[in-house]
Amino acid sequence: MSDAQVLAETLPIMLVGAMSPGASFLLVAQRSVMFCRRDGVAMALGMGAAAVVFNVVAILGFAAVLNSLQWLKALGGIYLLYLAFKTWKTASVQIGLTGKDGIERRGTLLQSFWIGLTAHLLNPKALLFYVSALSVFMASKRSFFAHALLLPLVLFLEVAWYSTVAICFSNPRLQSLYLTFRKWVDRIAATMLGILGATIMFV
Template sequence: MDPILAFVSIVAAIAVGAASPGPSFVLVARTSIAVSRRAGLATALGMGIGGVCFASLALLGLHTLLSHVGWLYAALKLAGGAYLLYLAFRIWRGASEALVVDGDSRTAPAGSIARPLLFGLLTQLRNPKTALVYGSIFAALMPADPPFWLFASLPPAIFLIEAGWYAIVAAAFSAGSPRGAYLRSKHWIDRAAAAAIGVLGARLVADAVPPP
């Protein structure tokens, strides 16, 4: 695959995954509603830093392993594709469930950003599924012999995706009208995200299974 096309494909796939609702989404939404927009943005920054950590580990691990173990390429595609299909099923099944935003209404002082930033970082790092998703996407879309610029550009791009998306969530859920609009359309938004993740998972599984 052409490196530029690979970069665009990886970024697009990760953006779809980041936008799918999950624990991180609920954390940022809750912080923005219960504390402040500033605290929500700090949490989004922590999410972005955590994403860079996982992406860097996935890139380093895959580069080493795939350069020495050829069969692992197909195995990662199969495992990653199966997980993404499972994730799509979970999101689709939960599309009709109400978004629950609860917990302590004072998770951080209104003027402090250190605590919500650390909370966002730890929440991201405690979710090993993030590393699995990154690994499966890299395994599926990374060229066999990627140039150095591709390795160097992916972590900052992932930071912008993760932190940028959750910053949008923080801004939206710290205001009244956008929050209500999402809650009214949650069913369709969640199912659209599930469909996109399911297509990617099916593609990974199909690529991993050799033709008869």
Template sequence: MMDSIVPYLGPIGLIFLALMAGAVSPGPSFVQVARIAVSRSRADGLAAALGMGLGALVFAALALAGLQALLAALPGVYMALKVIGGLYLMWIAFHIWRGARHPLEMSGDDPGAARRTIQHSFRQALVTQLSNPKIVVVYSSVFAALLPAQFPLPAAALVLAGVLVMETGWYAVVAVVLSSAVPRAAYLRCKTAVDRTAAAAMGLLGLRLVATAHTV
């Protein structure tokens, strides 16, 4: 199996570099993981990182399956996905803004509460990642530009595994750094301002997604 992958390691490496550049750029996924890690716990942040990684894996698999061609043939479907995704991001922003002045609820020593917040953080991150259909265009564009015409299944599996590890790993780094003592203490001191800044960024990203829904 490795012999069938070796000739494709060069293009796969370029694909990972291109996708990594997109992953580290600021966006709704970064805002969500950062806020979860700072406002909840490191475990919540890591759960959110896994949610982001799985969301990216879904988009990568769809891109490899040729979803971009389907969306190009059905522009109305793509427009609807962008509107729904943008509205979801604005809904998140509204709730973050509304709760900005509320004190942070700590799970304390209750393991059941901790598990519930971790599960919620995972679901919230996964849905946030899936709410941005433009990611499938990014993945499809990168794959179209860099993948050879003939691409064996083992090489495709390696790409998907790499996407999961890369996206989860990047957001795990974000979660670990921002859940450390100093960033967390700073957040607790400035919770209202930080939450409203995050809400504004999330809302603007959602508004931009809706406003550009008519474009590909």
């Protein structure tokens, strides 16, 4: 198959994987509804950067080595458990609205980017998915152009999807509804993150 055909087969698989509900989706949605659209988009950029790293690791052939490191899985699970604890702990903290910007911003764009980057990088299941998705791409020798084109396309897909999530969940009406039920919404989100963290560590 030509490079174009292989890319046409590989990229939709990656998009479906990005759209699958999981810790990344939950984090972007919670960050966007709690703060503002820019925070969600910054987190989306962090996850896109992590996806590029995963693809580089897979292409260079290091994925199997990293995936075999049990301490890496444990670290990823612990990080999600930490985020779950932090979300639960701050669920009762009062926040307010600031007019056009929506909910009062307490984080920074750099902080949002960093959380997105580290949460995605420390998820061994995400690494395994990218290795699987790239199996068709790596089945035969591809040109340098194909490899060079793959990375920005993956970045675009990840950022586009999670930015869409950020835009949807930063809707002012949804934010107002979130403020009303914030304590319970955040505790449900914290519980889900905790379950995902435990699953990564022990499954």
